[in-house]
Amino acid sequence: MSKRFPFAEVEPRWQKYWLENKTFAAGDDTSKPKFYCLDMFPYPSGAGLHVGHIEGYTATDILSRYKRMKGFNVLHCTGWDAFGLPAEQYAVKTGVHPAITTKQNIDNFRQQMQRAGLSYDWDREVDTTDPAYYRWTQWIFLKLYERGLAYVAEIPVNWCPELGTVLANEEVVDGKSEVGGFEVIRQPMRQWVLKITEYADRLLDDLRMVEWPNGTLIMQKEWIGRSTGAEVDFALDGVKGNLRIFTTRPDTLFGATYMVLAPEHPLVDVLTAPAQREAVSAYVEATRRKSDLERQQDKKKTGVFTGGHAINPVNGEKLPIWIADYVMMGYGTGAIMAVPAHDERDWEFAREFGLTIREVVSGGDVQQAAFTETDEGTIVNSTAPDGAFSIDGLTPDTAIPKITEWLATRGLGQKAVNYKLRDWAFSRQRYWGEPFPIVWTDGRHHPLPESQLPLRLPDLQEYKPSGTGESPLANAAEWLATTDPETGAPARRETNTMPQWAGSCWYYLRFIDPKNPGALVDPAKEKYWMPVDLYVGGAEHAVLHLLYARFWHKVLFDIGVVSTPEPFIKLVHQGIILGEDGRKMSKRWGNVVDPNEMIDQYGADSLRIFEMFMGPLEAMKPWSSKGVEGIMRFLDRVWRLYVNEDGSHAFTAEPAPVEALRILHKTIAKVGRDIEDLKFNTAIAQMMVFVNEVNPMPTRSRELLEPFVLVLAPFAPHLAEELWSRLGHTGTLSYEPFPAFDPALVVEDTVTVAVQVNGKLRATLDLPRGAEQAAVQEAAFADERVAKYVTGATIKKVIHVKDKLLNVVVAS
């Protein structure tokens, strides 16, 4: 009857206990050291949690439970990133208010999390769609607005005339709407934009303060894409005005043989010669019809000559001006000087259209390929016609500052820094998002005063798009009509809503003080809990979410709301869990694993441990239901160490033999160390070793078994609580100290030394720890397996690594 761990009865019982007793409520007891352990909170989809969510959540849960036992005040909570498209699309189809669907999904998610035994502080749950929450999202927007970090601009969006709505990138497939397959065009529309570029340098520099995966740091750096170079003005031939270009290679200025403008460049019209007008217009038109994606996918360079020319400021040469879609209006000045000899793209373009390739850095063969090295090669052909200036003979690295300075003193250009990072388009033409606290009068925007927050979403009867490109809020006539809070004049509310990123940009702050009606977060509490010590979530958020959240955090830092420049100190991405067939889990392959089914069949503790046992947290790994079964057998073996078949206690008061204590203390040491390093798979392996070794021993000493329950507790909390109470304790073990290990019991006094001859293993010897070389050598030579190779041979060298190895090198 009690041969197995009765998880189906035990687990729900303890889950109920934890909830009723608020076991995991984090107090604001600042006398204790704090540990803030954060998961990326989920979007509560209709599909429910999957095993991939559980993986990351279990990892932080184990660490949180461990840290509590280590005496830390642990903040570990979750919430819902609940604004977003799916609930709105469902509402359009069925007329059910997104708030209702969202609530159902949240209830389902919460229930799943509780069934998995996650130790969240449920009193701190936050929901981004709750007006009490989004009031503060709106408040942050007002702060951005006040600081001039939010502005209005015309930005191209994916407009689908047939559907009368703007589409998200993921709703556009191959240039057509995902729903219906209608045409989608890029059309400028009035948008709120956040000036993240103003923080570009700090977002880049402060990456030094965090412990993030290297790949993620690189991705953020590349996304920000800071590059230093020069802006140079080229006079136009026969037309008034200058053409300003950005280049990272001013040292190659003498090698410029043509210019290229982005087709959208404002000077295109002015520069185009009558004879070229038709070709230019056709090209501009063709570019306009291309999506960004198509524009990027075209491998072959295309372009058209405008008929206009620019004058190279260093040598007075006349350079033809082309337009081509490989130059982007959104980066730099939207215009380049083309140096085909030393830029791959310019080289391809020059080859395509038979333009001159002039070498100005020797070191390669520029007729074969562009030579782009800057730390080698020598500048050539780079002396001004009057001989007054030359960079010939320099390396590019030294020539760049020299020519930049020369350009600056002559007023022809100056040093310049450019970023790939662009300002953040911050509005969506949707219903299910935070309304902007903004009203409009006569085309002018005015902020609402803080006292009018939250500005709630109105209830609608109809969630269909307005048809004009405005959000469905444009149909909410009553809500829409308001007055200017300052003058009382009639005003219209902003109909855009904020993107889903908004709520997730600061949720980690609200967990600290979730119910505070008067402030986003109490300053004293913020100072105590921040920064987040560990943040675990998917690598898909490596760039956008993490960059946006860092940006907001820095703004909040500047206005004194938060006390740290960076929000997340340590970051870890859990790997993807593949289906049993090694393919990505998806409905299409029928390989999706439902955590509820696993819990029904094997229990939550088995599921938790298996997810951690599969391999390193960061690795991608395939699921195995057989593997969960194996873990269940392990937990059953643990159970039987404590509980006899008739249900009576197996443990005794007798002292434990020293060999048993050794394995216990080794296990305590390894499991503790591995949890801190997030190496849960090897921690679990060690606990299995413990059970495998203790199981055959006759002892069931409490001295041995009681500490082991505490070691196991972070991983299998239900089983551990149950055994703890059977050991005679009342209440929870969640705050019992994690056992300490005795260093003397962790080291063995006998060690196995490998004996090699010429690097090949010939024998292993069990010797007392600390044996000196002479003793080891004597024992080794006495061993016939070694003697066979060394007697009579000339010994050239003997290498001894204490307690590990002896390598005898003999002449062959």
Add this chain to the structure above:
RNA sequence: GCCGGAGUGGCGGAAUUGGCAGACGCACCGGACUCAAAAUCCGGAGCUGCGCAAGCAGCGUGGGGGUUCAAGUCCCCCCUCCGGCACCA
């Protein structure tokens, strides 16, 4: 194309600073218990060759070179897979 990560038994994976490759689990095989099965417990196993056998020898961490007494680990070249980004001047 560029950037990042990874290639270890039949499978998932282990292996402080270079120091016994394959811990732990899955699957498999054998045994005990049982009328039988399930469950449980005990044992076995990288591959190849020789041997009735305890054993012996060789080969082995994607491939090829190198450094070293010693390489999964360090260096060079190549191959494959996965993830991300893609004309950013």
